[in-house]
Amino acid sequence: MKVLVALILLVQLPIHKAVPAAPPLPPLVCDDPEFEAAAEIAVNYINDHNHHGYKFALNRIENVRTLPQGPNKEMIFLELDLLETKCPTISPVPLENCTVRPFEEHAVEGDCDVKLQKLDGKLSVLASKCHSHADSAEDVIRICPDCPLLENLNNTEVLAGVAAALNEHNSKTPDAYLKLLEIGRARIQYHPVHLVFVEFAVAATNCSAEESKANVDVCQLLPEDESNFGFCTATIATQPTTDVQVDCKLYGHQPGVTYPHPGQDTSAGLLPSVQGFTNHNLRLSHSDPAASESSSSEFPTAAIAAKSVAKRAVAEAAQHDKVVRPVGFAPPPPPCPGRIRYFKI
Secondary structure, X not given: OHHHHHHXXXXXXXXXXXXXXXXXXXXXXXXXXXXXXXXXHHHHHHHHOOOOOEEEEEEEEEEEEEEEOOOOEEEEEEEEEEEEEEEEOOOOOOHHHOOEOOHHHOOEEEEEEEEEEEEOOEEEEEEEEEEEEEOOHHHHHHHOOOOOEEOOOOXXXXXXXXXXXXXXXXXXXXXXXXXXXXXEEEEEEOOOOOEEEEEEEEEEEEEEHHHHOOOHHHOOEOOHHHOOEEEXXXXXXXXXXXXXXXXXXXXXOOOOXXXXXXXXXXXXXXXXXXXXXXXXXXXXXXXXXXXXXXXXXXXXXXXXXXXXXHHHHHHHHHHHOOOOOOOOOOOOOOOOOOOOOOOOO
């Protein structure tokens, strides 16, 4: 009897069928056209908010993460590897026409985390965090032993070289008297000839070069609606005699382009924040004040470990590729990090 009752109770129990697990989502591919487009918007945003040093170009998409927030809205988190170009931030040259600075000139790399919103198919940047650093001197010397390295921007020889170059230009041109805005970068070659290579941003004043000779202190930068910024490159030989070769170019007035400290005395050539550094740090942390997200400046915790994850993925892919494959068979590239456009430092 007890057995019969147990059987009846078992029959009355609801029957639960095993629900098959959802198939795992395919990994995000860093070089997907959608993320390429997002990276382009992100880099333009970064350059628009960078007011010192040089423009940066995309070198590699290191990692990607998406966060759906509805049928027509999602967040995209990018980790980007950038490289410094030869175009200063005040240059009107479009980024696509800017030359990435070669490794031999002691390249500078930028690392950025960027948060974008995709709403109804339209991408916009909500926040970004960046920093930049020069490649290690050891790496440069190992590949190019004779290449001069970056020097501190407040190095005494650098300051003297910039002053000599600007004086040389102003003494030989009847055009507007130029004042120094900031030193962009500097390198010193010690052998076989002692040379100082400098690059610096300048601005036109309300004086001609001739008028400045009477009283240079009265020469002021042009007002914002007439501003005219430019850039100079120079090579200064100091031994056995001083020889200065300088080339300065003014860009003409660019509406909307301003310099952050137009009234500052830049006779020393440096802002307090860059003294003792070899390069202007792309220390950019910016949030869109119009963003509706209260956490627009926050990045996913996973982004912190993105580089180690990416390196591990590359190592695993390399190990996997050791398997013997048929002739003509190309293994698929790892999802992330993406392709390197220039070089890795």
